[in-house]
Amino acid sequence: MVSRRPPRHIIANVAAGLSVAGLMLPEAVAYGGIAGLAPGRAIAAALAGGAAYALLGRSRFAIVGPTSASATILAASLATLPGSPAERAAMATVMVAMVGGAFALIAAFRLGSLSAFIARPVLRGFGFGLAITIIIRQLPHLLGVTVAASSTLAQLLELAAHPDRVNAASLAIGAVALATLLGLRATRRLPAALIVLLLGMAFSRLADLPALGVAQVGPIGVGLPSFTLPDLGFARWSRLAQLAVPLMLILLAESWGAIRSLALRHGDTISANREFGALAGANLLSAFVQGMPVGAGFSAAAANETAGATGRVAALAAVLALGAAVLFAGPAIAALPQPLLAAVVIAALTHALSPAPLATLFRIDRDQWIALAAALGVILFGVLDGMLIAVLLSIGALLNRLAHPVVSELGRLGDTHDFVDRARHPEAVPVPGIAIFRPNAPLFFANAEQSLGLIAARAGTRGAAHLVLSLEESDDLDSTALEAIVECEKQLHAKGLSLSLARAHDRVRDVLVTAGLGRLAEGASFSVADAVAMAEAKGSDDVQPA
Numbered sequence: 001m002v003s004r005r006p007p008r009h010i011i012a013n014v015a016a017g018l019s020v021a022g023l024m025l026p027e028a029v030a031y032g033g034i035a036g037l038a039p040g041r042a043i044a045a046a047l048a049g050g051a052a053y054a055l056l057g058r059s060r061f062a063i064v065g066p067t068s069a070s071a072t073i074l075a076a077s078l079a080t081l082p083g084s085p086a087e088r089a090a091m092a093t094v095m096v097a098m099v100g101g102a103f104a105l106i107a108a109f110r111l112g113s114l115s116a117f118i119a120r121p122v123l124r125g126f127g128f129g130l131a132i133t134i135i136i137r138q139l140p141h142l143l144g145v146t147v148a149a150s151s152t153l154a155q156l157l158e159l160a161a162h163p164d165r166v167n168a169a170s171l172a173i174g175a176v177a178l179a180t181l182l183g184l185r186a187t188r189r190l191p192a193a194l195i196v197l198l199l200g201m202a203f204s205r206l207a208d209l210p211a212l213g214v215a216q217v218g219p220i221g222v223g224l225p226s227f228t229l230p231d232l233g234f235a236r237w238s239r240l241a242q243l244a245v246p247l248m249l250i251l252l253a254e255s256w257g258a259i260r261s262l263a264l265r266h267g268d269t270i271s272a273n274r275e276f277g278a279l280a281g282a283n284l285l286s287a288f289v290q291g292m293p294v295g296a297g298f299s300a301a302a303a304n305e306t307a308g309a310t311g312r313v314a315a316l317a318a319v320l321a322l323g324a325a326v327l328f329a330g331p332a333i334a335a336l337p338q339p340l341l342a343a344v345v346i347a348a349l350t351h352a353l354s355p356a357p358l359a360t361l362f363r364i365d366r367d368q369w370i371a372l373a374a375a376l377g378v379i380l381f382g383v384l385d386g387m388l389i390a391v392l393l394s395i396g397a398l399l400n401r402l403a404h405p406v407v408s409e410l411g412r413l414g415d416t417h418d419f420v421d422r423a424r425h426p427e428a429v430p431v432p433g434i435a436i437f438r439p440n441a442p443l444f445f446a447n448a449e450q451s452l453g454l455i456a457a458r459a460g461t462r463g464a465a466h467l468v469l470s471l472e473e474s475d476d477l478d479s480t481a482l483e484a485i486v487e488c489e490k491q492l493h494a495k496g497l498s499l500s501l502a503r504a505h506d507r508v509r510d511v512l513v514t515a516g517l518g519r520l521a522e523g524a525s526f527s528v529a530d531a532v533a534m535a536e537a538k539g540s541d542d543v544q545p546a
Contacts, residue, residue, distance in 0.1 A: 002405075003154075005502035006119070007228070009310050009311070010313060011270040012308050012309075012310060012534055013308075013309055013310060013317060014310050014311035014313065014314070014317045015043060015307070015308070015322075016304055016307035016309040016314040016317070016318075017309070017313070017314040017315065017316065017317025017319075017321060017368075018194050018301040018312065018318070019192055019193050019194055019208050019303065020193070020304045020307060020309075020315075021194060021199045021301060021318040021319075021322045021325065022192070022193025022194035022195075022196065022320055022344060023192075023193045023299065023300055023303045023344050023345065023348050024050070024063065024065055024300060024322050025043070025197065025322060025325060025326075025333065025341075025441050026197075026336075026340075026341030026342070026344045026345055027065065027066065027297065027299065027300060027345055028042040028043045028045070028046045028065060028066055029042060029043070029220070029341060030068075030138070030141065030341060030342070030345065031064065031066040031067065031068055031070075031071040031163045031292070032071070032292065034068065034071040034072055034075055034402050035066075035071040035072075035074045035075045035078070035092070035292060035293075036075050036078060036088075036118075037074075037089060037092065037292060038089075038218065039218065039219075039220045040113070040220055041089075041092075041290060041291050041292055042066045042291070042292050043220060043322070043326055044286070044289045044290065044291040045065060045066050045096075045286040045289070045291025045292040045293075045294050046065035046066060046291075046294070046322060047287065047289070047319055047322060047323055047463055048064065048285040048286045048289045048291055048294075048321075049064040049065050049066075049282035049283065049285065049286045049291065049294030050063060050064050050065055050189055050282075050318065050319040051285070051316070051319045052064070052278070052281040052282040052284075052285045052286075052292075053278050053279070053281070053282045053296070053315065054312045054315035054316045054319065055272075055281075056277065056278035056281045056282075057274070057275060057278035057279075058270050058271065058274055058275065058313070059262065059263060059268070059270055059275065059279070059286055059296070059301075059312075060261045060268065060309060060310060060311050060314075061259075061262045061302075061304045061305045062255075062258065062262070062275075062301050062304075062315070063294040063296065063297065063300035063301055063303075063304050063315055063318060063365050064255075064257050064278075064279070064282045064294050064295060064296050064297075064315075065294050065295075065297060065300060066291075066293070066294055066297075067254055067255075067293075067294070067297040068133075068134050068137060068252070068253070068297075069130075069154045069250050069251075069254050069295075069382070070247060070250055070292070070293040070295055070383075071292065071293075073246055073247050073250050074092060074095070074247060074292065074293060074319030077095065077243040077246075078091070078092060080243075081236075081239070081240075081243075085538035091232070091236075091240055092292070092321075093287055093290050094232075094237075094240050094287075095240055095247060095293070096283055096286055096291065096292065096293050097283070097284060097285040098240065098241055098244035098248075099244050099247050099251065099283045099286035099293050100279075100280050100281070100282070100284035100285075100286070100287060101280070101314055102244065102245070102248040102251075102280075103248065103251075103276050103277070103279045103280035104277065104280035104284070105285060106252075106273075106276045106280075107273050107276045108277075109282055110273050111273075112271065112272025112273035112274075112275070112276050113272065114272075114329070115333055117474040118270040119367065119370065119391075119394040120260075121366075121368070121370045121371035121374070121394070122249075122365035122371065122374045122390040122391060123256075123257050123260050123261045123264065123360055123374075123392050124261065124264075124357040124358065124361070124371050124374075125325070125358065125370070125371035125372060125375040125378075125390060126261070126374045126375070126386070126390065126506065127255075127258070127261040127298060127352055127376030128259060128352065128353070128355070128357070128358060128371075129375035129377065129378030129379050129386060130254070130257065130298050130374045130378050131299070131302070131349040131352035131353055132256075132300060132350075132353070132375070132378075132379055133152045133378055133379055134298070134345065134349055135140060135250050135345075135346050135349050135353075136155060136379075137154050137155065137320045138154060138342040138345050138346050139155070139156070139159055139342070140155065140159065140169070140343065141174075141338045141339060141342035142170065142174035142178075142342040142343060142346065143159065143165075143166045143170060143171055143339075144166065144167025144169070144170025144171065144213060144338075144339060145159060145160065145162070145165045145166060145167070145172070145213060145377040148166075149484075151380075151382070152380075152382075153380055158323060159390070160302065160475040161171045165356060167212075167213050167214065167278030168349040169209075169212035169214050170211060170213070170215070170338070170339040171339070171452050172336070173200075173203075173337050173339045173343075173395060174216060174339035174340065174342055174343045177196050177199075177200065177339070177340045177343035177344070177345075178343040178346060178347055180192075180195075180196055180199070181193065181196055181343060181344065181347035182347055182350065184196075184488075190228060191199060192277075192305070192307075192347070192427045193272035193344050193347070193348070194276075194321075196340065196344060197336065197340070197344070198375060199334040200336050200337060200340040201329070201333070201335065201336060202334040203337075204216070204332075204336060204337060205282035205316055205332075209335070209337055213367075214224070214337045214338070214339065215336055215338040215339075216333050216334065216337060216338065217333060217335070217336045217338065217341065218223065218334055218338060219330075219334050220326060220330055220333055220334055222249070222440050229409065247293055249277065249291060250295075250478070251283075251294075252253050252276070252279075252293050252295075252297035254274070254296070254297070254298065255279055255295040256272065256275070256296075257298065258297065258298040258301045258302075259275055259296050259301070259357050260294045260352050262301055262302075262305055265305075266267065268544050269514065275317050275432075279294075279295065281313065285397075298349070298352065299345055299348045299349045299352075300348070302348055302349060302351050302352045303348035303350070304318075306348070308352045313475045322470065329409075330524060333395060335341035337416075357371075358371055358372065358375070358518075362533055367394075367397070369393075370390060370393050370394050370397060371390075372392050373393050374386060374389075374390030374393075375391060377389040377390050387508070388542045393511070394509070399446065401441065401442050401449050402442070402444070402445065402446060402447060403446040403450075404450075405439050405440050405447055405451055405473075406439065406440045406441075407451055407454055407455055408421040408422075408423065408437065408438045408440055409421070409422050409423070409430075409436065409437055409458070410422065410428070410436040410438055410470065410528060411425070411428030411429050411430050411431070411436070412428060412429055412430075412431060412532075413427065413428050414427075417527070417529035418529075419436060419470075419532075420528065421438075430462070431532055431536075433464055433465050433466065433536075434464055434465075434466045434468060434532055434536070435458075435462045435464040435466070435467045435468070435497075436468045436528060436531075436532065437455045437457040437458070437459065437467065437468075437469060437470070437475075438469075438470035438472065438473070439451045439452075439455070439471075439473060440473060441473055442473050442474045442475070442476075443471070443477060443481040443485075444477075444478050444480065444481055445474075445476045445478055445479075445480035445481070448478075448480050448484035448485075449480070449484045449487075451484075452469075452485065452488040453482045453484075453488070453491075455467070455469065456488050456491040456495075457489070458491055459492065459495075459497060460492075460495045460497070464497060465496065465497060465498070465501075466497060466498050466500070467492055467498070467499050467500075467501060467536040468501075468502050468528060468531045468535060469485075469488075469500070469501050469502065469503075469538055470502045470528055470531075471501055471502070471504050471505070471508055472502075473502055474505070474508060475507055475508070476505070476507045476508060476511065477500070477508055477511050477512075482511065482512070482515050482517070485517075485520070486517070487521075498535075499520075500523050500524065500525070500534065500535060501523070501524040501525070501528065501531070502524070502525050502526075502527065502530070503525075503527065503528060503530075504521070504524035504525070504526070504530045508521075508524075509521040509524060512524075
């Protein structure tokens with residue numbers, strides 16, 4: 001008899017989806033409040049965006065819905081626009097559609113490669129800092145406190161300065177919920193967030209939360225969308241387009257950071273163009289149902305990973321569970337205490353607070369300060385500014401390394417054809433009468449003159465008659481590098497040295513010939529050993545400077 005039991009991985013993904021649905025609900029309500037929109041719009045966005053990405057995207061962990069950073073920027077953008085609340089809500093829908101259109105253009109023109117400028121250490125620092133930022137922003141809800149500060153650090157300082165404002169009942173509910181969530185995490189078979197929400201619904205029926213000063217979610221309404229575009233002039237449309245750009249950038253940074261971070265952690269392969277196309281569909285569908293801007297939130301993705309998801313079935317299960325909850329348990333959801341929802345969000349992010357990825361960078365002494373700058377930038381300056389700061393630092397560090405390359409003097413290993421850095425291999429010996437140098441970075445306009453000038457100066461002190469310049473790191477040469485090679489040869493000739501090139505790539509030979517330096521190209525070799533052999537055989541007097 002053939003078993004009709006569903007495969008184990010489907011059961012695991014459905015269980016993970018149920019757990020994540022317990023997080024999507026409080027996040028949507030919280031982020032809708034941040035944006036100044038009705039909770040129903042945030043939930044509609046979570047349903048539409050989550051379903052669209054689950055069908056179009058490729059990350060097995062990403063859960064698309066409203067995010068804290070985009071909600072904050074949307075609120076700030078709407079505050080600059082005149083009009084009634086209803087008009088601002090309509091303009092929010094237009095901005096969501098524009099964000100979707102911008103993502104569609106990025107995917108259509110295959111500009112996803114721009115995401116490669118966000119280095120992996122930046123993504124790791126970004127994820128760490130974003131987790132801290134979201135947790136801090138949930139603390140006022142957990143403590144039952146209203147804060148006036150807007151920035152993350154200012155909110156934390158305000159909370160620390162006024163401990164007397166803490167509502168004891170809110171703190172107790174949040175602490176018990178958080179402890180329960182962390183305790184249930186020991187087993188992945190139980191949807192911890194869903195269990196805590198059900199317990200919260202039961203508690204809200206037994207206790208008089210308003211009398212205790214505990215905030216509740218309030219009514220949730222998800223209605224059918226209307227399709228009337230607001231009557232806006234050209235100036236207003238232009239203004240909305242300007243405001244949609246930073247909104248798209250923050251979603252791009254936040255979503256790609258979450259998707260790529262988890263993909264790197266598990267060795268998954270993803271395409272930036274495909275992911276941005278999926279985000280385009282998610283935002284366009286969210287605009288259709290009059291929702292909010294949506295992206296791949298880090299907290300939901302981390303919760304999905306922790307719950308044991310192995311495929312996008314988990315995301316579909318989460319969307320279906322969220323829809324069922326809103327349809328059948330609306331009044332019970334409205335009575336949920338806000339501290340409980342904050343605890344669910346915080347618990348989902350504790351998994352992302354592990355310092356191990358940053359500690360690894362410090363251990364290998366590579367890019368640790370870039371990752372730390374990304375984390376601190378997100379915490380101190382916000383998600384978008386923090387990411388931009390870290391990316392600029394990453395590019396700056398790359399340019400600094402390229403502009404100041406290490407120059408190695410090579411020596412022969414015994415009687416072999418191998419030539420290695422003498423500073424790192426003391427057993428390597430110099431070739432009598434021949435100096436051999438290698439720039440350990442591609443020669444280009446920022447480093448060619450400095451590197452070749454240093455090589456010419458060092459070669460003149462070696463008592464050699466010939467210099468072999470290894471270009472194995474340079475697969476091409478720009479005009480500045482070409483001129484620097486000519487100037488280097490002239491300096492060497494003035495000192496009585498001749499020059500030949502080794503490990504010259506075909507493109508380097510082609511550009512030498514095109515530039516009228518065919519003699520250098522013809523005398524170039526494909527190996528250092530061949531260049532040394534030719535120099536020993538021919539001597540240095542046969543080569544004249546260009």
